Amino acid sequence: MSSQRGWKELPLGGIAYRLSTDVKTGDWRALKPVVDHNKCTKCMLCWLFCPDMAIIWDGEKIQVNYDYCKGCGICAHECPVKAISMIPEFEEV
């Protein structure tokens, strides 16, 4: 608690005092998208559909930004050549 700010130190109206990118929402993920670059046709549908802007084009191929990918699987679902597979982050107990 002591490291958290008191009301006098917070901006008014519930404005976030830190950038939203400081919060690594990728740690919510249960399933991880993994790209098979041999199959990928670089159609960029995954980039278009990703709700978290977590698909990145690095100039040569697509990459997944795992800091913010929540593992929703939309990219894998939309991929026309099945180049993205969703792999469990944790082993089933």
Add this chain to the structure above:
Amino acid sequence: MSKLEVKYPLHTQEILNVNGNEAIAYAVKQSLVDVVSAYPITPQTIIVEKFSEFVADGLVHTEFVPVESEHSAMSACVGAAAAGARAFTATSSQGLALMVEIVYIASALRLPIVMAVANRALSAPINIHNDHSDAYLMRDAGWVQLFTENVQETYDTTIQAFRIAEDERVLLPVAVNLDGFFLSHTLENIRVLPDNAVAEFLGGYRKVAKLGVDYYEEQVPHMLNPARPLTFGSLDLYDYYFEHKVQQVEAMKNVPGVVREVNEKWFELTGRRYGDGVIDAYGVEDADIVVVAMGSGAGTVRSVVKKYRERGEKLGLVRIRMFRPFPYEEVRSLLRGVKAVAIMDKGIGPGSFGALYQDVVSSLYDLGSHPLTVDYVYGLGGRDLTPELVVKMIEQVKEDVKTGRVKEKIRYLGVRG
């Protein structure tokens, strides 16, 4: 300062023959409002209807956003105010009930929106006439709530509301309450300022307050701006919600001072003021019995109290002009030493007391010796408050003072048995 030094003496103020709604529309027209978004509901409709004529005639620069519900009206105001605009809406009764979710959000996001509430009874049974149950509905919403007594005050208060809301010590939305039909539809000759005087009083267009966040070196305006993004309305759980609520309470503490200041500035400009802005008291200095009331009914009470005082009876009136934040300390010091207080509630809380009664009695608790108190519920659904009813109330309270006790804590004025 003597009245002669008023900046705009009476003869320079144009006379308008308008009802309360038109007076508000005229005040909004002069207040350089950027966005008006509203949905029609009786008895408020004329405000935005009249204002839409100003828009159609090109007399204002305002963006007029007609919406499909009051929920959307307040949402549009929240968006506009968050983008830095001066925003206004108006509603009544069921409309306020429908928008109430966003009413809480507007205050918590600290957006200085102004809303006129033409007070009307809540359903059921369905009723279009005046009482204060809609205003009571939003009493914990974190808004400043001002109540007006006549059409002139409604005009004056609407302009003042923008200045109060946007004051950097406040930054809270303000509701201007006018009694439905009694004020909203009643014609009165009022005095209005020239347009440039109102613009000057408000300091021109809205100036957005600045705030500091970790990721910008300098203070940035508290508004949505793609060049300097801020996150509005993000999730705020047990780790910060409490702190943000305390911030709202702290902002409320600054409101009475700002309301008084604005009341005085308005007096310097126009020669008109309403008590100290917070409370408009009459005859309480030496009073044994005091009536506490809000809105247009206070005018009826004052005329009766005046007659009693002319006969040498020690009666007084406390008209609460600022209902939220409630002026606890002022009420306590005004009612110190009084024998009995009749608190008039134009709204009912089944299973409890009226809202005004609760606040007044809470204010009195810390006094060493307490006056007798009675909650008088009156005027529900627009029932008229006649001078005869006020006399009946005062005579009952005089009887209570004689016997030294109050049998019924709640009494109903003008209801059939």
